[in-house]
Amino acid sequence: MASSSVSSFVLLRAGLPRAALRTVALLGCLLAWHLATVQRVDLGFITFRNVPSPREVAESAWALARSPLVLEHLGASLRRVFIGFGLATVVGVALGLAVGRARWAEDTLLPPLEVLRPIPAVAWIPLAILMFPSSEASMVFITFVGALFPVLLNTVHGVEAVDARLVASARSLGAGRLAVFGEVVLPGALPSIVTGLAIGMGTAWFCLVTAEMISGQFGIGYYTWMSYTIQNYADIVVGMLFIGVLGMGSSALVRRAGQLLMPWRAVQEAKR
Numbered sequence: 225m226a227s228s229s230v231s232s233f234v235l236l237r238a239g240l241p242r243a244a245l246r247t248v249a250l251l252g253c254l255l256a257w258h259l260a261t262v263q264r265v266d267l268g269f270i271t272f273r274n275v276p277s278p279r280e281v282a283e284s285a286w287a288l289a290r291s292p293l294v295l296e297h298l299g300a301s302l303r304r305v306f307i308g309f310g311l312a313t314v315v316g317v318a319l320g321l322a323v324g325r326a327r328w329a330e331d332t333l334l335p336p337l338e339v340l341r342p343i344p345a346v347a348w349i350p351l352a353i354l355m356f357p358s359s360e361a362s363m364v365f366i367t368f369v370g371a372l373f374p375v376l377l378n379t380v381h382g383v384e385a386v387d388a389r390l391v392a393s394a395r396s397l398g399a400g401r402l403a404v405f406g407e408v409v410l411p412g413a414l415p416s417i418v419t420g421l422a423i424g425m426g427t428a429w430f431c432l433v434t435a436e437m438i439s440g441q442f443g444i445g446y447y448t449w450m451s452y453t454i455q456n457y458a459d460i461v462v463g464m465l466f467i468g469v470l471g472m473g474s475s476a477l478v479r480r481a482g483q484l485l486m487p488w489r490a491v492q493e494a495k496r
Contacts, residue, residue: 254278258279276458281462284462293447297444301445304367305428305432308367312370313375315376316420319379320380320417321379321410324379337376345369345431345434346366352435363443366434366435367428370428370431371427372424376420378421379416379417382417385413386408387412390412414486429470429471433448433467445467448463
């Protein structure tokens with residue numbers, strides 16, 4: 225019976241394009257959500273009696289889309305996340321390249337960074353409120369902290385993973401330090417850096433939403449939390465879906481930008 229189910233899934237997977245298969249997967253989740261809420265499923269350890277249905281959420285989303293507040297909420301969150309993520313990109317890549325290539329940087333910069341790395345960005349919120357004169361700056365800082373370490377660590381890993389034989393070959397051909405860095409190290413580390421940027425973008429959204437729930441006055445996180453306080457459950461799900469879509473879309477943009485920076489990867493994948 226199990227082997228038959230697996231075979232059916234394999235045939236379905238082989239017969240559908242990737243886009244169609246992903247659409248079917250999303251529709252399947254939507255159908256399961258609809259059935260669980262309409263039937264008021266109660267399993268004891270989890271219940272859907274108070275969970276809004278997809279129709280209720282769609283109506284709330286349409287109401288929000290027609291409201292003038294939607295642009296203020298979206299604009300505030302997008303501004304904060306891209307400023308924080310942009311700063312984390314510059315600082316994380318610069319520190320990662322230094323730590324990965326210079327022993328002095330590894331000995332002086334890595335130890336304090338390793339101490340700070342396990343601290344969740346959410347734990348920085350009370351200190352950020354004390355450090356920065358405005359809540360806006362504190363939320364950008366929390367977003368920056370959340371995105372920094374995935375970018376930093378993936379950059380270090382990418383630099384250290386560059387084949388030493390490629391570096392030696394470039395030097396044997398007369399390449400100087402800058403040429404080795406620009407022509408060998410940076411292109412070799414770029415796939416790992418792009419991965420870190422995509423992870424960092426997702427983490428930035430998580431940290432931003434948490435910060436907005438605590439100290440924001442506009443933003444998707446603030447909207448979600450206010451919906452909870454007034455017990456508007458459909459709007460809570462709307463806020464969650466906005467966060468998911470925005471996070472997915474921004475991470476996809478980062479990956480797309482990485483593909484444009486690495487045209488040789490597309491050629492390699494096309495040959496497979």
